[in-house]
Amino acid sequence: MKKVKNIIIGFGKGGKTLAKFLAKKGEQVVVVEKSNQMYGGTCINIACLPSKRLIIESENGMEFSQAVNGKNEMTAFLRDKNYHMLADEKTVTVLDGQASFINNHQVKVKTENGVEEFEADRIFINTGALPIILPIPGLKESKYMLDSTQAMDQTQLPDNLTVIGAGYIGLEFAAMFARFGSKVTVLDHNQEFLGREDDDISQAVKKDLEDLGIKFELGVDIEKVADNSNGAEIFFTKDGQRVQISADRILSATGRRPNTQDLGLKNTDIATDECGFIKVNDELQTSVDNVWAIGDVKGGLQFTYISLDDFRIIKSQLFGNGQYKLSSRKNIPYSVFINPALSRVGLNEKQAKNQNIDYVVKKLPVAAIPKARVAKDTRGLFKALVDPKSDQILGATLYGIESYELINQVSLAISQKIPASVLRDQIYTHPTMSEAFNDLFA
Numbered sequence: 001m002k003k004v005k006n007i008i009i010g011f012g013k014g015g016k017t018l019a020k021f022l023a024k025k026g027e028q029v030v031v032v033e034k035s036n037q038m039y040g041g042t043c044i045n046i047a048c049l050p051s052k053r054l055i056i057e058s059e060n061g062m063e064f065s066q067a068v069n070g071k072n073e074m075t076a077f078l079r080d081k082n083y084h085m086l087a088d089e090k091t092v093t094v095l096d097g098q099a100s101f102i103n104n105h106q107v108k109v110k111t112e113n114g115v116e117e118f119e120a121d122r123i124f125i126n127t128g129a130l131p132i133i134l135p136i137p138g139l140k141e142s143k144y145m146l147d148s149t150q151a152m153d154q155t156q157l158p159d160n161l162t163v164i165g166a167g168y169i170g171l172e173f174a175a176m177f178a179r180f181g182s183k184v185t186v187l188d189h190n191q192e193f194l195g196r197e198d199d200d201i202s203q204a205v206k207k208d209l210e211d212l213g214i215k216f217e218l219g220v221d222i223e224k225v226a227d228n229s230n231g232a233e234i235f236f237t238k239d240g241q242r243v244q245i246s247a248d249r250i251l252s253a254t255g256r257r258p259n260t261q262d263l264g265l266k267n268t269d270i271a272t273d274e275c276g277f278i279k280v281n282d283e284l285q286t287s288v289d290n291v292w293a294i295g296d297v298k299g300g301l302q303f304t305y306i307s308l309d310d311f312r313i314i315k316s317q318l319f320g321n322g323q324y325k326l327s328s329r330k331n332i333p334y335s336v337f338i339n340p341a342l343s344r345v346g347l348n349e350k351q352a353k354n355q356n357i358d359y360v361v362k363k364l365p366v367a368a369i370p371k372a373r374v375a376k377d378t379r380g381l382f383k384a385l386v387d388p389k390s391d392q393i394l395g396a397t398l399y400g401i402e403s404y405e406l407i408n409q410v411s412l413a414i415s416q417k418i419p420a421s422v423l424r425d426q427i428y429t430h431p432t433m434s435e436a437f438n439d440l441f442a
């Protein structure tokens with residue numbers, strides 16, 4: 001049994017950033033990663049970056065298989081860069097293997113050459129999440145079913161793609177495959193499309209996606225999937241009617257579950273919630289002393305920037321003044337990378353009404369923004385909620401081109417308590433989408 005100062009299980013965003021930070025402090029770190037195709041974690045290899053690369057190529061009109069090849073080159077480059085970022089540090093060991101707990105403070109790693117055992121002062125669990133495949137009869141068994149990783153590795157573009165799930169992955173992939181040329185149908189059991197967004201926003205998004213050729217079947221109950229010789233039949237009920245559709249590929253995009261099944265948590269006192277996510281306190285400590293959980297595996301919002309922010313919490317606890325905690329984190333922005341992108345931070349009207357919060361709503365159609373004319377894409381709507389007494393921005397929903405950049409400005413304004421009038425009166429370069437704030441906050 002080797003004694004080490006720090007073990008990080010999983011090469012995810014928060015974990016790798018922590019490993020680099022600890023290395024700079026001269027601390028010994030063992031980073032265990034079970035796949036040599038996953039150095040750098042989910043985001044760079046099979047999630048954010050490859051999907052956004054393919055989305056951009058679909059918008060550029062590139063042929064699908066060429067786009068997949070380019071994406072693979074990019075991920076190989078990033079994987080290598082990430083590996084060396086840690087492995088080249090004197091005090092870091094990147095160990096290829098599957099880690100599991102022997103007990104609360106000991107971990108074994110199954111490698112190609114056998115099993116190595118470690119006892120660590122600190123253990124950080126950063127093992128991420130895996131796709132949920134619903135227990136729909138025939139779905140798991142279907143040879144035409146893909147998860148998001150497999151969908152990005154197809155050599156041939158599907159002719160007919162059925163997407164199960166109208167969430168982040170479902171919508172981003174539906175739009176991407178539709179642009180590459182697939183005929184796309186999206187099924188969701190929720191009747192409401194983008195139910196947490198304001199109705200004017202969700203309707204505008206749905207219309208634009210329908211204009212791309214995507215068909216939505218909402219409020220469906222999927223009964224079964226049955227393979228035939230060249231595809232699958234999907235059977236569902238909608239409004240009491242039985243419906244059957246055909247697809248040559250099915251993308252399953254119904255959420256992600258914690259990646260803990262091989263972690264040996266049963267050998268420890270690490271508590272999990274009813275969905276298996278590792279329970280943590282405000283400082284990201286698990287129910288066992290000196291064991292922390294970072295990123296998707298601990299539940300809550302599943303974004304790369306949340307995993308990175310988890311690192312900041314741990315840094316604050318171990319090396320700072322301890323003041324930065326989970327509860328310090330407020331108003332997390334997000335972007336759905338459809339085209340145009342949908343981005344939001346803070347409250348929307350639905351939430352402000354529900355919470356009885358006084359607000360004025362500011363609206364600007366994207367068609368009123370000169371840059372949108374220049375870019376030949378005038379679709380969308382910008383909305384912001386402002387507190388009429390304090391002039392503080394309560395939230396913004398930006399549906400339009402470049403909103404994934406703009407939302408970070410609004411997010412900064414909210415977190416730094418910069419009033420709406422400052423964004424209204426700011427000098428912006430021209431022609432840009434940012435100058436829309438001159439009018440939006442007027």
Ligand SMILES: Cc1cc2nc3c(=O)[nH]c(=O)nc-3n(C[C@H](O)[C@H](O)[C@H](O)COP(=O)(O)OP(=O)(O)OC[C@H]3O[C@@H](n4cnc5c(N)ncnc54)[C@H](O)[C@@H]3O)c2cc1C
Nearest residue numbers: 010012013034041042047099127128295296302303304307
């Ligand atoms: C298709 C898709 C698109 C996405 N797009 C975005 C986006 O645009 N923006 C965004 O912010 N988020 C996006 N996300 C979410 C984002 O990818 C995740 O929130 C983020 O990658 C989670 O990182 P993490 O730090 O939790 O760990 P991960 O990066 O998931 O790392 C976990 C690592 O642990 C390894 N591992 C697991 N178990 C073991 C074990 N027992 N032993 C050793 N190693 C192990 C895994 O192989 C993996 O490399 C997307 C997700 C998907 C699926």
Ligand SMILES: NC(=O)c1ccc[n+]([C@@H]2O[C@H](COP(=O)([O-])OP(=O)(O)OC[C@H]3O[C@@H](n4cnc5c(N)ncnc54)[C@H](O)[C@@H]3O)[C@@H](O)[C@H]2O)c1
Nearest residue numbers: 165166167168169170188189253254255256302335336337
């Ligand atoms: N742009 C981004 O930041 C981005 C992009 C992709 C993924 N992600 C992250 O990845 C996570 C996983 O994405 P996701 O799209 O798989 O999950 P999601 O939770 O966003 O969406 C899941 C969808 O599946 C639907 N669903 C659930 N059960 C169903 C059933 N029985 N029949 C039909 N539909 C059903 C839900 O109604 C929901 O619309 C997200 O939570 C997100 O944090 C982020």
